[in-house]
Amino acid sequence: MSIRERLSGNEAAATAMKQINPDVVAAFPITPSTEIPQYFSTFVDNGLVDTEFVAVESEHSAMSACIGAEAAGARAMTATSANGLSLMWEMIYIASSLRLPIVLSLVNRAVSGPLNIHNDHSDAMGVRDAGWIMLFSENNQEAYDNTLMAHRIAENENVLLPLMVCQDGFITSHSIENIELEEDSEVKKFVGEYHPKHYLLNDKEPIAVGPLDVQSYLFEHKAGQAEAMKAAKDVILQVSKDFEKWTGRHYGLFEEYKLDDAEIAIVCMNSTAGTTKAVIDDLREKGVKAGLLKVRVYRPFPGDEIAEALGHLKAVAVLDKADSLNAIGGALFEDVTSCMYVAKKQVPIVNYVYGIGGRDTTSKEIESVYKDLEEIVSTGKIDNPYRYLGLRREEK
Amino acid sequence: MNDLIEIRWHGRGGQGAKTASLLLADAAFNTGKYIQGFPEYGPERMGAPITAYNRISSKPITIHSNIYEPDYVVVVDDTLLESVPVTAGLKTSGAIVINTTKSADYLKKVLKGYEGGIYTIDARKVSMETLGKYFPNTPMLAAIVKVSQIMSDEDFINDMKGSFKHKFAKKPEVIDGNMKALEMALKEVNKIQ
Numbered sequence: 001m002s003i004r005e006r007l008s009g010n011e012a013a014a015t016a017m018k019q020i021n022p023d024v025v026a027a028f029p030i031t032p033s034t035e036i037p038q039y040f041s042t043f044v045d046n047g048l049v050d051t052e053f054v055a056v057e058s059e060h061s062a063m064s065a066c067i068g069a070e071a072a073g074a075r076a077m078t079a080t081s082a083n084g085l086s087l088m089w090e091m092i093y094i095a096s097s098l099r100l101p102i103v104l105s106l107v108n109r110a111v112s113g114p115l116n117i118h119n120d121h122s123d124a125m126g127v128r129d130a131g132w133i134m135l136f137s138e139n140n141q142e143a144y145d146n147t148l149m150a151h152r153i154a155e156n157e158n159v160l161l162p163l164m165v166c167q168d169g170f171i172t173s174h175s176i177e178n179i180e181l182e183e184d185s186e187v188k189k190f191v192g193e194y195h196p197k198h199y200l201l202n203d204k205e206p207i208a209v210g211p212l213d214v215q216s217y218l219f220e221h222k223a224g225q226a227e228a229m230k231a232a233k234d235v236i237l238q239v240s241k242d243f244e245k246w247t248g249r250h251y252g253l254f255e256e257y258k259l260d261d262a263e264i265a266i267v268c269m270n271s272t273a274g275t276t277k278a279v280i281d282d283l284r285e286k287g288v289k290a291g292l293l294k295v296r297v298y299r300p301f302p303g304d305e306i307a308e309a310l311g312h313l314k315a316v317a318v319l320d321k322a323d324s325l326n327a328i329g330g331a332l333f334e335d336v337t338s339c340m341y342v343a344k345k346q347v348p349i350v351n352y353v354y355g356i357g358g359r360d361t362t363s364k365e366i367e368s369v370y371k372d373l374e375e376i377v378s379t380g381k382i383d384n385p386y387r388y389l390g391l392r393r394e395e396k
Numbered sequence: 397m398n399d400l401i402e403i404r405w406h407g408r409g410g411q412g413a414k415t416a417s418l419l420l421a422d423a424a425f426n427t428g429k430y431i432q433g434f435p436e437y438g439p440e441r442m443g444a445p446i447t448a449y450n451r452i453s454s455k456p457i458t459i460h461s462n463i464y465e466p467d468y469v470v471v472v473d474d475t476l477l478e479s480v481p482v483t484a485g486l487k488t489s490g491a492i493v494i495n496t497t498k499s500a501d502y503l504k505k506v507l508k509g510y511e512g513g514i515y516t517i518d519a520r521k522v523s524m525e526t527l528g529k530y531f532p533n534t535p536m537l538a539a540i541v542k543v544s545q546i547m548s549d550e551d552f553i554n555d556m557k558g559s560f561k562h563k564f565a566k567k568p569e570v571i572d573g574n575m576k577a578l579e580m581a582l583k584e585v586n587k588i589q
Binding site: 175361 | 418421422425430431432433434435437456457458459460461462464
């Protein structure tokens with residue numbers, strides 16, 4: 001039986017970590033994810049977990065400690081945001097290339113500068129090609145559920161990749177909302193014990209981890225990572241199926257909300273998907289055939305499946321909560337458009353960069369996107385495919 | 397979503413508006429509702445204007461934005477009335493609840509002709525008489541429950557006993573005073589005609 005509770009997104013992530021009871025947590029505090037290691041350290045102090053908590057002096061060391069722990073054969077977790085992730089950057093690549101299934105709770109925040117502690121996805125987008133599995137969460141429930149599924153996915157022998165669970169800083173991390181929790185013993189059973197095949201502390205099999213990888217090997221090792229990322233898709237679906245059998249809560253690679261019979265749709269990630277659902281409900285009452293595709297699994301990117309799901313639409317808007325500053329559009333937009341092109345799905349697509357640095361995204365703004373899409377459908381014209389939503393402009 | 401109630405809190409850093417919004421979310425949660433309680437984080441300093449929000453509904457709440465057209469507004473500090481547009485977007489079918497001893501004429505003037513309900517409470521008096529210190533958030537919490545009728549006074553009082561026991565686990569001596577503050581505040585809310 002699920003337990004009815006109310007928790008913030010950070011409390012939800014910390015609760016999942018408590019129930020997982022990893023061998024090692026190494027973390028350095030940074031807003032808005034600070035509460036996660038803070039709550040976790042009280043669990044350690046109160047004897048609710050038997051985790052080795054390493055209070056490191058920087059995020060670079062936090063990821064390094066997780067790498068050391070995982071290589072030794074332990075299960076390691078950490079949490080961070082924005083500039084904390086930036087400082088980890090070197091070790092982020094090392095974690096994935098050493099095929100260490102570390103789990104990171106990333107509470108999304110704008111990367112400086114100028115200094116801003118509020119939500120956008122620029123931190124996550126900065127590591128989108130680093131070889132980590134990336135799951136996005138609409139609310140506290142999904143942050144909790146994704147964390148409970150994380151180890152089963154990352155530690156699968158066909159995958160062996162690190163995984164980050166993303167949620168929106170402040171918007172969900174600091175908002176108290178209803179949540180269904182699972183029993184400790186059930187979580188333990190679902191997550192299972194970690195028995196790595198190869199690890200440093202195995203005296204029966206002496207190995208080296210992370211030595212020099214010269215011209216004759218690195219290419220093949222990278223290809224191995226790429227294969228693992230492709231294989232992760234099926235593993236995620238299988239774990240999600242098992243999770244649904246247990247909790248009744250359904251997860252796929254993405255969520256389709258009233259998309260089947262929709263004519264126009266928004267593609268986005270994290271909390272804005274919730275606001276979009278509320279707008280869709282209103283629009284549907286007015287007869288507008290609006291829908292949503294919420295990306296849950298951003299890496300591996302489910303390109304074929306997304307192209308199939310969007311192929312029947314008359315116009316699509318992709319919302320990016322990070323500007324790639326590349327003069328052609330945001331990262332999610334590029335991913336969606338290229339998979340549509342490859343799958344030969346000719347649907348007009350526009351991109352909106354929105355919510356930068358914590359700018360609130362309102363229902364009215366989401367409604368205006370659907371209005372724009374109706375306009376595109378009726379005129380067949382897209383003047384500027386790379387736009388802003390909620391940007392304040394100076395009067396001319 | 398007709399039964400969705402949206403509340404906006406205005407206070408100053410250190411007065412407990414954020415805590416009050418979280419306690420209200422807690423109380424509504426305990427009556428079986430779906431809830432949201434969240435502050436708008438700005439530069440956090442003692443005394444700076446802060447905003448916090450509540451959504452309460454009998455159905456799951458998916459919307460994740462600030463609240464622009466609230467049903468109710470709570471003003472924890474009346475010095476904000478002239479500097480913050482507290483009635484912005486406030487529905488005329490709703491109400492504003494203000495911690496103040498200012499005159500009805502003054503309030504009508506600063507609220508710029510707001511046509512919904514205007515309620516006042518002297519949270520300083522309630523707090524000083526029951527707690528011996530000025531903590532306006534506890535009386536304001538009771539005041540908004542009274543005005544919005546999110547739950548019955550009785551359910552609210554019973555529920556808060558449990559919440560305070562949890563919240564003040566390390567300071568049990570303040571539980572009685574806070575309970576008295578709630579009970580007194582429920583009786584001290586005035587409607588301005």
